[in-house]
Amino acid sequence: MSSTLLKKLTREDVEQHNKEGDLWVIVDAKVYDLSRFAKMHPGGASVLHVKSIAGKDATQAFYGLHRQEVLYRPQYAKLQIGVIAGEESIIRPLGHDNSQVPYAEPTWLSPGFSSPFYKDSHKRFQKAMRKFVVEVVYPDAIECEETGKRISQEVVEKLGEMNIIAMRLGPGPHLKGRTLLGGVIKTEEFDHFHELIVHSELARCGTRGYVDGLLAGGVIGLPPVLNFGSPEIQAKIVPDVLAGKKFISLAISEAFAGSDVSGMQTEAYKDGDEWVISGTKKWITNGHFSDYFTVGCRSESGYTVILVPRQDGVSTKPIKTAYSPTAGTAYVTFDNVRVPVAYTLGKEGKGMGVILSNFNHERWFILAMGLTAQRLVVEESLLFLSWVQQRKAFGKPLSSQPVVRAKLASMIARVEACQGWLENITHQMNNMSYAEQSEKIAGSIALLKAYVTRTGRATAEESTQIFGGRAITKTGMGRLIENYHRTSPYDSILGGSEDVLNDLGVRQAIKKMPRDARL
Ligand code: HEM
Structure with missing residues (x-):
């Protein structure tokens, strides 16, 4: 309801409604009628009936126990019956505008x-x-x-x-x-x-x-089609995928081969002008709902990447991951699947080049998203800490405990340092061809991705300590921290695990050592 249509009430009006069956409270200059809701309140009715809450300003108590989004849920928003005359709400809605919380935005x-x-x-x-x-x-x-x-x-x-x-x-x-x-x-x-x-x-x-x-599967599955597919294949597939009418995923990793893609066992052999493909793929993001698969195969002449449309012989089954099934992560099987040789992406036997050329962009976007998620955790922790300032732990506000501030110091420093490196790399990407990027910055991208994910797990641990018990529940105040703590290890595996990427970064540096350099 727009605030102009809401009743203008005084604090004295609200105070009259302070008992079971007739219960109003004020939260941020808005008046809520909780008379009937109290019995259904997930935090129990009794907490709402105490003297300091019933008929009173419950702003502090409310924000100490709930995320502000609770009040935007339609079933709760409709509990608002009025506003306090002459007062303005001061709590800024989270998320809409750029955040004013220090370090919450780059x-x-x-x-x-x-x-x-x-x-x-x-x-x-x-x-x-x-x-x-x-x-x-x-x-x-x-x-x-x-x-x-x-x-x-x-x-x-x-x-x-x-x-x-x-x-x-x-x-x-x-x-x-x-x-x-x-x-x-x-x-x-x-x-x-x-x-x-x-x-x-x-x-x-x-x-x-x-x-x-x-559609992260498309971010990694479609580039090989765009960069290596024939014009006919592109015309057939790309418009529908970019319009969201069809889905595509990258099918490289296998139970036999994760970060070391050269271990893959899916096989393709030629029969006339068709490929016949058999094998399995694991951890395929969006695979469960994909119409097309960009598949890494072993062929007679070496690795070959082939576009496979969903058809008889292709089956996908969801993998139960620690994060939500909404990602459509799948185990994919190809059972004597036939596709035209014209569906080869790049040259036959040159598939490793196709796969590797795709990795830089994949790692760059994973690390960019992971870093933003990490920054969100910094924002949430700062917001939470300003709340717990009200509360005392062991006789002192939490924020006055140096050990808590030290955690935040590391969290902030890591996010800002990584952001600086990320922007530098992004600037180089703007000024280099794709081939130059592979040659010059593949190592930095790998190292930064590994660093962002490793520091992300440290941030997950530290924020969990700050939020305490709230960080282990999927709903409520620590919802985001719980999600981050549970899922941040993903980024350290997807697109290449930390150990592999760190090693790659250093090997690239060693390869480029000038011959005439000496200590
Ligand atoms: C507009 C009024 C209110 C609504 C719509 C509301 C709604 C909710 C909801 C949805 C939850 C479940 C947890 C979550 O999703 O955050 C909850 C939990 C809770 N609420 Fe409220 N609430 C209101 C007012 C209050 C007030 C004034 C108090 C004051 C003491 C209170 C105390 C609690 C407590 C103690 C919990 C349990 C928190 C936890 O498990 O950590 N609520 N409330």
Whole structure:
């Protein structure tokens, strides 16, 4: 209900309603009638009937025990019957505008800070993207995360309409002629910083399973088609995938081969002008609802990547992961599946090049999303700490305990340091060809991804200590921390595990050591 239509009440009016069956409270200058709700209140009726709450201003008690989003849920929003005359609400809704909490946003989004990387087009774009995510994606994320259902087709189509599916693949010819985010920027302006904004804003949902369900499979499955597929295959597949009408996933990893992709055993042999493919793939993001699979195979001439449409002989079964089934993570089997040789992506026997060339972008976007999720944890922890300042633990407000402040210091420093490196790498991506990126920054991307995920787990641990028991429940105040603690290890595996990436980064550095350098 708009606040102009709500009754204007005084604090004295509210005080009259202070007993069982006739119970009002004030939260942030808004008046709620809890008379009938009290019996259904998840925190129990008795806590609402105590003298300091019934008929009183319960703002402090409320925000000490609930996330503000509780009040936006339709079933609770309708409990509001009025506002206090002459008073304004002061609690700023979380999520809509850029956060004012220190370190909650990268500095370029904080008032008074400047950046060499972001221009006006990035600012306009970020604003529009945040609005889109808050209004369209976030409600679906919360719902799917709870129900385990895959992303709703309505949201997928809106993502397609706004060309967000296409933008997640980065700048390139696939954006030609498309109107980006309703025309907020010109197509030729779109660069990797705009793309970084797309990934980061989506990651702000704080729902890791859904974020993968948000067609992450296509972000890694479609580039080999775009970069190595024939024009005929591209014409057949790309428009539908970018419009959200069809789904694609990358099917490389196997129970036999994870980060060491060279161990894969799925086989393809030629029979006339067809490939016959047999084998299994594991941990395939979005695989359960994909129409196409970009499949890494062993063939007579070496590794070959082949596009496989869903058909008889292809079966997918969901894998029970620690995060929500909304990601559609699947075990995929190919049983003598036949596809035309024309569906080969890149040259026969040169599949390893196709697979490796895809990795840099994959690792870059995973680390960008992981870093945003980590930043959200910093924001939540700071917000929580300002709340627990009210409360005393062992005789002192929690924030006055140096051990708690030390945890936050490490959390903040890690996020900001990683952001600086990420923006540097992104700037290089804007100024290098894809081949140059593989040659020059594959090592840095690998090292930064490993560093972001390792520090992410430290942040998960520290924030869990700050939130205490609330960090281990899937609902309520620590909801986001619980999700992050449970799911942050994912990023340390997807796209290459930490040990493998660290090793890759250092091996690349050693390979490039100048011959004439000496101590
Ligand atoms: C507009 C009024 C209120 C609504 C709609 C509401 C709703 C809820 C909901 C949905 C929960 C479940 C946890 C969550 O999702 O966050 C909850 C828990 C709780 N509520 Fe309320 N509540 C209201 C007012 C209050 C007030 C004024 C108090 C004051 C003492 C209170 C005390 C509690 C407690 C102690 C819990 C359990 C918290 C926990 O498990 O950590 N609630 N409430």
